[in-house]
Amino acid sequence: MHDDNHPDVPAAPYAVNIILHHSNMRRQDHLDTCVRNKVPIVITSVGDPVDVVKAVHGYGGLVLHDVINQRHARKAASAGVDGLILVCAGAGGHAGALSPFAMVGETRRWFDGLLLVGGAISSGRDVLAVRAMGADLAYVGTRFLATLEAHIPMDYKQAVLNAGTEDIVYTDLFSWVHANYLRSSVVEAGVDPDQLPTKEEYGRMREAQKGPVRKLWRDIWSAGQGAACIEDVRPAGDLVVDMLRDYEAARAELAGVSEAVAAA
Numbered sequence: 404m405h406d407d408n409h410p411d412v413p414a415a416p417y418a419v420n421i422i423l424h425h426s427n428m429r430r431q432d433h434l435d436t437c438v439r440n441k442v443p444i445v446i447t448s449v450g451d452p453v454d455v456v457k458a459v460h461g462y463g464g465l466v467l468h469d470v471i472n473q474r475h476a477r478k479a480a481s482a483g484v485d486g487l488i489l490v491c492a493g494a495g496g497h498a499g500a501l502s503p504f505a506m507v508g509e510t511r512r513w514f515d516g517l518l519l520v521g522g523a524i525s526s527g528r529d530v531l532a533v534r535a536m537g538a539d540l541a542y543v544g545t546r547f548l549a550t551l552e553a554h555i556p557m558d559y560k561q562a563v564l565n566a567g568t569e570d571i572v573y574t575d576l577f578s579w580v581h582a583n584y585l586r587s588s589v590v591e592a593g594v595d596p597d598q599l600p601t602k603e604e605y606g607r608m609r610e611a612q613k614g615p616v617r618k619l620w621r622d623i624w625s626a627g628q629g630a631a632c633i634e635d636v637r638p639a640g641d642l643v644v645d646m647l648r649d650y651e652a653a654r655a656e657l658a659g660v661s662e663a664v665a666a667a
């Protein structure tokens with residue numbers, strides 16, 4: 404596949420994310436659309452990917468599945484997915500709480516398919532670290548919030564730039580599982596991040612609240628701990644080129660260190 408602006412260079416394969424949770428009433432429509440268009444990579448999350456695997460393998464596509472623990476990883480592997488995305492501690496959106504080192508090491512013992520790691524990966528150097536850990540690919544989300552193309556309000560991008568690791572709140576208060584949120588948007592929603600209410604208390608708070616309802620994702624903003632390493636908003640294409648350069652520089656630097664150690 405080629406894009407119109409670069410007919411001489413093949414485009415990277417694209418992926419579509421299907422949330423399999425039963426609250427996504429349109430998941431079958433999403434799958435049918437992917438099959439009709441032979442989407443090369445389908446990413447599934449929160450649910451059993453077995454039907455997706457059957458449908459996508461039918462036209463030669465790949466299925467990657469998001470997991471935060473070994474139980475989900477083994478279930479997805481037995482459903483026949485081609486790859487596992489280990490969504491580790493500090494990731495944006497719905498995130499796990501486990502160390503990527505532990506998750507990669509444990510998963511590699513029994514899984515020889517594609518292994519991806521997500522969670523606070525912000526630079527080319529971080530991508531190299533993921534590969535050094537034994538994974539195949541890095542999975543980057545939060546870093547792309549601070550790009551010109553990200554379809555989010557400017558205030559959200561600014562909040563990402565302002566955030567340090569202590570400004571990321573990990574809670575299951577707003578969604579069905581734990582996710583990471585920008586502290587400032589949690590405060591804006593009238594919730595004290597240092598004394599989070601129970602889900603019941605939060606439900607009552609929302610009923611009593613005056614003014615427009617603060618909606619999850621639209622007003623309560625997600626970002627991972629990697630926000631702490633983001634310093635600017637730039638075009639996504641420039642970011643990718645910079646990450647590539649940074650990856651190569653880090654690789655050369657480590658090769659130099661290895662040579663110096665070997666010569667010593």
Ligand SMILES: Cc1cc2nc3c(=O)[nH]c(=O)nc-3n(C[C@H](O)[C@H](O)[C@H](O)COP(=O)(O)O)c2cc1C
Nearest residue numbers: 448493494495496521522523524543544545625627
């Ligand atoms: C604002 C935001 C929204 C996200 N929404 C989804 C989503 O709808 N479905 C999904 O599978 N993952 C979602 N994610 C998680 C990403 O797919 C990925 O696992 C994560 O961003 C990787 O960690 P990082 O943000 O630290 O780079 C979201 C992440 C962010 C930051």
